Structure formats: C-alpha cells, structure tokens
Amino acid sequence: MNLLSSKLTKMLLGSIVLFSPSAFAADLPDVCATQGPSTSLTDGTPICVANGGTAWLSIGGGNAHNSIAITTAHGTGDLNLFVRNGGWPNTASNSTDPKSLNSGTNSECVIISNPSQYWTNVGITGTRSGASLVVDLGATSCRSGGTTDPGGNTGAITAPNNLAGTSTSNSITLTWSDNSNNEDNFIIQRSVDGSAWADHATVVANTTTYTDSGLTANKTYSYVMYAKNTTNSSGWSSTLSVTTKDGGTDPTDPTPTGYCSATGGGTYEWIAGVKLGNVNNSSTQSNYADYTAQTANIGTGTNSITLTPGFNSGQYDEYFSVWIDFNRDGDFVDSGEQVVNGVKTRAAITRTFNVPSSASGKTRMRVAMKYNSATSGPCANIASGEIEDYSVSFDGATDPTDPTDPTDPTDPDTLPDVCATQEPSEATSLQDGVPICVPATSSFKGYSVSTYNTNPTVTSIAFSSAHGLGNLDLAARNDGWPKPGDDSLRSRHVGNTECVILTNPNANGWNNVNLEGLFKGVSVVADFNATKCRVTPGASDPGNTGYKYNKVHVLVYPFRFLDKDLSFTTAKINEEMTKAQSYFREQSYGKFDFTWEVKPKITIQTNKSTVDNDKNKWKDYYRPAIQATGVDPDFPGAGTIIMVAAEKIGPNDGAPATAINSQASPPLMEIYTHAGSTIAHETGHALGLHHSKSIESGGSTITGNAASDTVTDYGNVFAMMGMGGHTFEELNLMYKSYFVNPAWISEADVPTITTSGTYRLYTFDQGSSAGHGTPGIIGLKLKSGGTGDKTYWVEYRTSQHGEEGSPDPLRTPLLQNGILVNLQGYQDDNAQPWWNHTSLLLDFTPNSRSSSWALEDFNDAPLTIGNTFSDPWAGFTITPTAKGGTLGTPNAWIDVEVIIQ
Numbered sequence: 018m019n020l021l022s023s024k025l026t027k028m029l030l031g032s033i034v035l036f037s038p039s040a041f042a043a044d045l046p047d048v049c050a051t052q053g054p055s056t057s058l059t060d061g062t063p064i065c066v067a068n069g070g071t072a073w074l075s076i077g078g079g080n081a082h083n084s085i086a087i088t089t090a091h092g093t094g095d096l097n098l099f100v101r102n103g104g105w106p107n108t109a110s111n112s113t114d115p116k117s118l119n120s121g122t123n124s125e126c127v128i129i130s131n132p133s134q135y136w137t138n139v140g141i142t143g144t145r146s147g148a149s150l151v152v153d154l155g156a157t158s159c160r161s162g163g164t165t166d167p168g169g170n171t172g173a174i175t176a177p178n179n180l181a182g183t184s185t186s187n188s189i190t191l192t193w194s195d196n197s198n199n200e201d202n203f204i205i206q207r208s209v210d211g212s213a214w215a216d217h218a219t220v221v222a223n224t225t226t227y228t229d230s231g232l233t234a235n236k237t238y239s240y241v242m243y244a245k246n247t248t249n250s251s252g253w254s255s256t257l258s259v260t261t262k263d264g265g266t267d268p269t270d271p272t273p274t275g276y277c278s279a280t281g282g283g284t285y286e287w288i289a290g291v292k293l294g295n296v297n298n299s300s301t302q303s304n305y306a307d308y309t310a311q312t313a314n315i316g317t318g319t320n321s322i323t324l325t326p327g328f329n330s331g332q333y334d335e336y337f338s339v340w341i342d343f344n345r346d347g348d349f350v351d352s353g354e355q356v357v358n359g360v361k362t363r364a365a366i367t368r369t370f371n372v373p374s375s376a377s378g379k380t381r382m383r384v385a386m387k388y389n390s391a392t393s394g395p396c397a398n399i400a401s402g403e404i405e406d407y408s409v410s411f412d413g414a415t416d417p418t419d420p421t422d423p424t425d426p427t428d429p430d431t432l433p434d435v436c437a438t439q440e441p442s443e444a445t446s447l448q449d450g451v452p453i454c455v456p457a458t459s460s461f462k463g464y465s466v467s468t469y470n471t472n473p474t475v476t477s478i479a480f481s482s483a484h485g486l487g488n489l490d491l492a493a494r495n496d497g498w499p500k501p502g503d504d505s506l507r508s509r510h511v512g513n514t515e516c517v518i519l520t521n522p523n524a525n526g527w528n529n530v531n532l533e534g535l536f537k538g539v540s541v542v543a544d545f546n547a548t549k550c551r552v553t554p555g556a557s558d559p560g561n562t563g564y565k566y567n568k569v570h571v572l573v574y575p576f577r578f579l580d581k582d583l584s585f586t587t588a589k590i591n592e593e594m595t596k597a598q599s600y601f602r603e604q605s606y607g608k609f610d611f612t613w614e615v616k617p618k619i620t621i622q623t624n625k626s627t628v629d630n631d632k633n634k635w636k637d638y639y640r641p642a643i644q645a646t647g648v649d650p651d652f653p654g655a656g657t658i659i660m661v662a663a664e665k666i667g668p669n670d671g672a673p674a675t676a677i678n679s680q681a682s683p684p685l686m687e688i689y690t691h692a693g694s695t696i697a698h699e700t701g702h703a704l705g706l707h708h709s710k711s712i713e714s715g716g717s718t719i720t721g722n723a724a725s726d727t728v729t730d731y732g733n734v735f736a737m738m739g740m741g742g743h744t745f746e747e748l749n750l751m752y753k754s755y756f757v758n759p760a761w762i763s764e765a766d767v768p769t770i771t772t773s774g775t776y777r778l779y780t781f782d783q784g785s786s787a788g789h790g791t792p793g794i795i796g797l798k799l800k801s802g803g804t805g806d807k808t809y810w811v812e813y814r815t816s817q818h819g820e821e822g823s824p825d826p827l828r829t830p831l832l833q834n835g836i837l838v839n840l841q842g843y844q845d846d847n848a849q850p851w852w853n854h855t856s857l858l859l860d861f862t863p864n865s866r867s868s869s870w871a872l873e874d875f876n877d878a879p880l881t882i883g884n885t886f887s888d889p890w891a892g893f894t895i896t897p898t899a900k901g902g903t904l905g906t907p908n909a910w911i912d913v914e915v916i917i918q
C-alpha cells in the first residue's frame with residue numbers, strides 16, 4: 018500500500034505543474050520599495066517577501082479555481098520558489114514538488130493546474146533582498162517580472178526499465194535502461210525491510226547506474242524509480258528488492274537459509290527479553306518474531322544468555338530452549354547446537370554455554386519458550402508460548418556477566434539505562450527483574466504487577482527508577498492505584514532516582530506503581546522478594562518551592578487544519594501577548610519579563626474533525642510537529658514554555674459546550690480561547706501555579722476537618738488563577754510569593770505575625786511596573802494552631818477588573834470594606850511535583866447565595882469590618898476594624914486586629 022500511495026502521489030505531481038508560454042496577465046510591482054515584509058497572502062495582492070532563511074506563506078481557496086499562478090521578481094539575489102497544493106512543499110534542491118529555480122535571479126514562476134486542495138503553500142529559499150511575490154487564483158500565466166523559462170527539458174517522458182541490482186555486505190549497485198532523451202534527472206525511492214517508501218536519491222540525466230552505500234549487512238532494500246523533467250514525470254519502473262550480503266568473517270558467504278519454520282501460540286505468555294552479547298532485546302506478545310536483523314557478537318569459549326518470560330496476568334512455569342547453528346548448515350540438529358535444554362523458570366534466568374573454537378562467520382539462533390514442559394525440538398509448533406530467531410556472529414565480545422559492567426541487567430545491584438539501547442516500552446505491567454524504558458510523560462505513567470499464583474510466594478517488591486531527564490515521584494500500593502494525598506508508599510527525591518519497597522504485596526492479585534512527574538528516558542524495574550532497590554536516591558525533593566527566573570519566554574506555535582484555518586492571526590496573537598506582557602509587568606511590580614516568539618504556522622495534515630471526535634489524538638499531531646522544529650515540547654529550555662494555538666478542539670467542531678477552552682501544565686499551554694487574560698492564566702499554570710480555589714463547610718467557613726470542608730475549583734472569583742482568569746484579575750499574594758528570583762514581594766511586604774496587635778494593610782492591587790507604591794505592608798501571614806503547618810495569607814484590595822464600569826453590588830463594596838484570606842497547606846491535591854501549593858479562599862458568608870452557578874456563593878467572601886474569624890486549629894483570631902486612605906490609590910488601607918491564642 019505504501020508503494021501504491023507513493024506512486025500515485027508522484028504521478029499527480031507530474032500532472033499539476035505547468036509553465037505557460039502565454040503572455041503575462043499583468044505587471045508585478047516592486048512592493049518592497051514602498052512597504053515592509055509580510056506573511057499574509059490574499060488573491061492578487063503583491064507582497065514583499067522577508068529576506069533570509071525560508072519564508073513560508075499560504076493562501077486558501079485554491080480548489081475553487083482551475084489554476085493558480087505564483088510570481089516572484091525584483092530585488093537582488095537568487096531565490097528559489099517551491100509550491101505545493103495541500104501541504105507544505107519540500108524545499109530541498111532535489112524536491113519533486115512544483116518549483117522554479119532560475120539561476121542568479123529572483124524572477125520565478127510556477128503555475129498549478131487543477132488544484133484539488135483548499136490550501137496552497139509556498140516556500141521561498143535562497144539568498145535574496147527586496148523580492149516581491151503575488152499569487153493569482155485562476156490565472157494561467159505569471160505576471161511580467163517573473164519568467165516563463167522553466168530552466169530544463171520539457172515534454173512527455175518515457176519511464177526507465179530493466180532495473181537490476183548487485184550487492185556487497187554494505188552497498189547495492191543499481192542499473193537501469195534510460196528510455197528517454199529529455200529527462201532532467203531520475204528520482205529513486207527506497208524502502209528498507211518493508212518500511213514506508215521515501216525519496217532516496219536524485220540522479221542526473223543520461224545516467225544508468227547508482228550505488229547506494231553505507232548499508233547494513235543481511236538487510237533487504239527495495240527500490241523503484243522514475244524519470245522527471247521540468248514539466249512532466251514518467252511512469253514508474255518495476256520494483257526491485259535486493260538483500261545485502263552477510264557481514265561475518267567472510268562477506269562473500271551469505272548467512273545460511275532454509276531453516277525449518279516454528280511458531281508459538283496463545284496470549285498468556287511470551288518471550289519478554291533476550292540478552293546475548295551486545296543484543297539486549299525486550300519484546301511484547303507474539304507467536305513468532307524474526308529478530309535476525311539483530312546480531313549478537315560473541316566469542317568462542319564460554320558465553321552466557323539471559324532469558325526473560327512475559328505474562329499478561331499470573332506467572333506460570335515456562336521452559337526455555339535455545340539452539341545455535343554453529344556449523345552454519347541451515348539446521349539446529351547437529352551435536353552441541355542446543356545450548357539451553359528446557360530450563361524451567363517463572364522469572365529471568367541466565368545460563369552459560371560453550372561456543373566451539375571452529376565457529377566462525379554469521380549464523381542463526383532460535384529461542385523457544387513453552388508453557389508447562391520443554392518443546393520437543395527447534396521445529397515444533399507450540400500451543401502456549403513463543404519462538405524468536407536472532408543472528409549470531411562469532412567475532413568476539415566481552416563477558417556480558419562482568420559485574421563491573423553497569424549495563425549488565427544480570428547484576429542485581431544495577432539498574433541499566435534501558436532507554437539508551439531500546440525504544441520506550443508499550444507494556445502496561447512489569448515483570449519480575451525485567452527493566453523497561455518508560456515512555457516520556459508530562460503527567461504520570463502507571464504499571465501493574467501481578468503476584469498471583471507465584472512460586473515462591475512474593476513477600477516484597479522493590480521498585481527502582483533512574484536515568485533520563487526531569488523529576489519524578491514513585492508511588493506504590495497493593496490494593497489499588499496510588500492517588501494524591503493517600504497513604505501509598507512514596508519516594509520523592511530530586512531527579513528520577515527513586516526507590517519504593519512494597520513489603521506486603523497482594524499475594525493473589527495486582528499491585529500498582531505510578532511514576533508521577535515530567536520526565537523522559539527513565540528506566541524502571543520491579544524485583545520480587547528483594548529487600549533493597551537497585552538505586553540509591555539523592556536529596557529529598559522539597560517540591561516546587563518557587564519559580565527561579567526573572568522572565569519567561571513563550572514559543573508560540575500556531576496550528577491550522579487542512580479544512581480550517583486558524584482565526585488567531587499573527588497580528589492578533591501579538592496584540593493579546595502584549596496584554597499578557599503588560600499584566601505580568603504590573604503584577605510583578607516591574608520585576609518580571611514576559612517575551613514571546615511567534616513560530617511559522619503549521620498545517621496539521623488532517624481535517625479538524627479527526628481531533629474533534631477524539632481529543633486524545635490532538636497531542637499525537639502537535640507534539641511531533643513541534644519536535645520537527647528542533648524543540649522538545651517537554652523540555653524547551655530554562656525559562657521557556659510552549660504555547661500551542663489552535664481553534665477550539667472538541668465534538669461538534671469545537672462548540673463551546675463540548676470544547677476544550679484552554680489548558681496547561683509545565684512547560685506547555687494549549688490556547689483555544691484567544692484572549693490575553695486566558696494566556697496569562699495558562700501561563701501561570703505552565704510556570705507551576707495551581708488554581709486559586711475556595712473552601713467552606715456548609716454553614717461555617719472552615720471546620721478543620723477535611724471530611725466536612727469542601728474545596729471548590731476556580732472558587733477564588735477575585736483571582737487570576739481562579740475564575741478571575743477571564744478579566745485580568747490580580748494574582749493573590751500567596752501566588753505572587755511563588756516568584757523568588759527576584760522576589761515579587763518580600764517578608765517586609767507581607768510579614769509573618771507572631772504577636773497580637775492591630776496591623777494596617779495597604780491595598781496591593783494599585784501597584785504598577787514601578788512597584789506597589791504603598792507606604793507600608795500589603796499583607797499578613799498567620800500560622801495555624803497545633804503543628805503550624807498551614808499558613809493564612811491576609812490581603813486587602815479595593816477593585817475588581819471585571820466590574821470596572823458596571824460594579825457588582827456585592828463584590829467591589831465588600832472588597833473595599835473587608836479582607837480576603839487564602840489558606841496554604843490544607844487539602845493540597847498537588848499530584849505532580851511541579852505544582853506549587855494550592856490557595857484556598859475562605860468564604861466568610863458560606864451558603865449565602867444560591868444560584869445555578871456554584872461560584873456565585875463566593876462573590877461575598879470577604880471578611881468585612883467588625884466581623885471576626887477564628888482559626889479552627891486555635892492559632893489566632895482576626896477582625897478588620899477600620900479603613901481609610903484614598904480609594905483607587907496605593908494609599909487605601911484597612912486595619913486588622915490580630916489576637917494570637
């Protein structure tokens with residue numbers, strides 16, 4: 018199917034390019050003489066092209082016309098013009114997309130006939146200055162200033178044939194018959210071992226041979242080709258498959274063939290791991306697997322092999338057998354060729370065997386695993402188990418069981434860096450003693466571990482993790498999945514090196530372990546009946562103690578779909594980002610910089626309905642696109658976050674009731690509500706701030722009993738990280754304290770109160786980029802009674818942005834006549850190590866208002882003058898007593914009486 022698809026694509030390309038010799042429709046003016054560069058294309062409107070690098074431009078509606086003409090001219094330099102209808106063009110010099118590459122000039126012309134896709138995309142490369150461009154929908158000729166010279170041969174062209182090839186161990190030489198006299202070049206496509214077809218080489222005209230070098234021994238390469246000139250592409254040659262020769266000691270002697278077939282069966286067990294010499298292969302369930310592309314380099318004499326069974330539920334008795342065709346005669350029946358003879362196990366085992374001194378070259382190894390009894394021979398079909406084949410070369414190797422080798426998985430004290438040699442595993446469960454590479458994640462990855470019907474009984478499981486980038490927590494339990502704040506066993510240290518030992522595993526069921534955090538390249542292992550881990554964790558992780566940079570740089574990636582453009586234009590993005598920039602400058606009192614860079618718009622090669630109908634697929638599209646630009650979306654760099662901008666994603670074409678509005682966690686935010694306040698809110702999340710929530714307990718403010726105190730998400734309607742994210746409300750003082758280098762607020766601004774007295778608080782919301790401008794403190798911190806592990810943040814503000822011009826009869830007057838109190842350290846649900854503490858707004862008039870909108874009850878949350886609040890843990894009482902100063906200025910104040918109990 019890949020080949021047919023590829024052929025069809027190339028034949029279509031041959032029919033859509035037309036360079037018309039007719040008169041030009043009009044002149045192309047020198048636009049750069051009067052205006053600056055632009056990236057916005059509209060039909061018939063010339064623009065000035067940016068100088069340097071690759072300029073990417075696009076225009077919609079092409080499929081409504083019979084043709085499209087693209088013209089460039091003026092300025093100095095030598096630009097190259099590439100075009101594709103329905104996707105981004107390939108701008109390599111050997112590109113098969115429609116292109117114009119006239120030498121030494123900016124005058125280029127491409128005409129697309131019968132465009133079938135809505136979007137037409139243009140790529141401009143080369144050194145140029147002051148070039149103009151125009152796209153004319155429906156035009157059949159370019160404008161004057163471009164060129165009609167296609168710069169090569171034209172006309173119908175005959176396909177090459179008689180494609181043939183010869184091979185060595187590292188190269189294949191192709192030959193063919195050239196049947197045309199008007200080609201510009203030949204395009205050769207290649208597929209490796211049945212992989213997808215791709216352009217591989219461009220060969221100049223009148224050539225009949227090509228050598229593909231640097232290949233892998235004993236691997237199959239397939240080729241197909243066509244001829245091409247400026248206006249046409251030929252049909253395809255026949256397809257040719259060639260296998261490179263054996264790479265053993267005698268490269269002219271191929272690996273023996275003709276081995277008997279064998280297969281396994283069932284889905285309960287399989288071969289999960291084979292380690293021999295340099296080969297360390299992990300695999301998932303199958304009946305037979307051909308891994309002969311993997312060659313184990315071993316020497317004569319004593320060697321060892323490690324074999325690991327895999328199970329989808331409980332562990333069973335499995336019998337391993339291994340054969341190596343030492344004399345390379347195409348079978349496994351000669352004396353001494355069975356090197357492992359039906360050894361019984363339920364876990365990883367290591368066995369030694371002897372390689373005769375006569376062994377040389379490259380041969381085959383067969384591994385069989387059978388349930389409940391040994392297989393009858395190397396050619397048997399197994400009802401329950403698996404067969405795997407590998408290649409072996411006797412060119413020498415170090416002893417793989419050397420205890421000084423840190424990559425040796427048979428060393429029980431070492432966790433190897435599995436991701437250095439293997440792709441991330443798709444497994445959902447861990448097998449005893451088998452390390453795996455964990456897929457990268459920005460949330461968590463969970464694994465189950467079965468101890469059902471194990472022999473001997475499992476009395477402990479040691480979970481070890483290490484290697485890679487990021488910071489994770491390890492949590493395990495024997496009666497379900499670990500959850501935030503529960504009593505699961507946890508290991509929380511700086512980095513990815515963690516250890517949890519479950520001493521009471523569920524003997525007849527599942528145990529579970531979570532890796533929580535932002536990480537990639539991590540290895541994990543579960544060791545049954547181990548009383549120590551394979552790793553030693555480092556310093557304890559205090560959690561996210563603050564954002565340690567004085568700035569953030571946002572990489573903005575705009576996305577569109579084949580059938581729907583992004584309405585969030587570059588100009589509008591810059592406008593809303595400027596609002597967010599001003600917000601952070603004001604909130605930080607001039608101590609924080611917010612900068613951004615808008616990347617070229619990326620077209621997702623599918624219709625929007627694909628992700629609307631399955632929102633989980635969206636990341637699978639945008640993440641690889643970001644990675645293709647050279648940026649890791651999980652680790653973009655210090656002080657840098659990613660912003661994905663797209664139309665609303667969700668059922669019914671992103672209708673408000675079903676769509677994602679926006680979402681974020683460090684270090685990436687997805688923006689679908691295209692507003693500066695939304696960007697500021699999600700930036701807070703991407704930097705490590707949780708939601709500003711609220712708390713109450715029925716008819717009382719707070720009881721101190723977690724079972725009866727209810728937390729409401731977004732409940733702080735006065736704060737940016739709560740419901741105030743719609744209207745640029747303030748960051749509360751607790752969240753302002755999160756920014757520590759330099760600190761937005763100091764201990765002098767918000768002191769911790771330890772003695773009774775009356776304290777004057779000045780409003781903190783009238784500051785600017787020049788500072789908060791008050792003559793005194795702007796808040797108080799009070800510790801709870803008992804252990805004092807909870808902190809109250811007391812603040813005074815006098816305005817709410819959402820009410821400016823039409824104040825709510827409750828919110829603003831109550832703010833001006835009372836204080837807001839946020840609680841830190843109580844009912845935190847920070848499941849991931851990157852979140853800072855959650856702030857909980859206390860509602861001092863609980864259940865005062867009923868509404869279909871649950872957050873309506875928190876509009877009258879302030880503690881107003883004359884009312885008293887007592888800490889339920891008996892730490893203090895507070896009472897606002899008076900106010901003064903000038904409202905609307907930093908001099909507005911409120912007095913708060915504090916009695917320490």
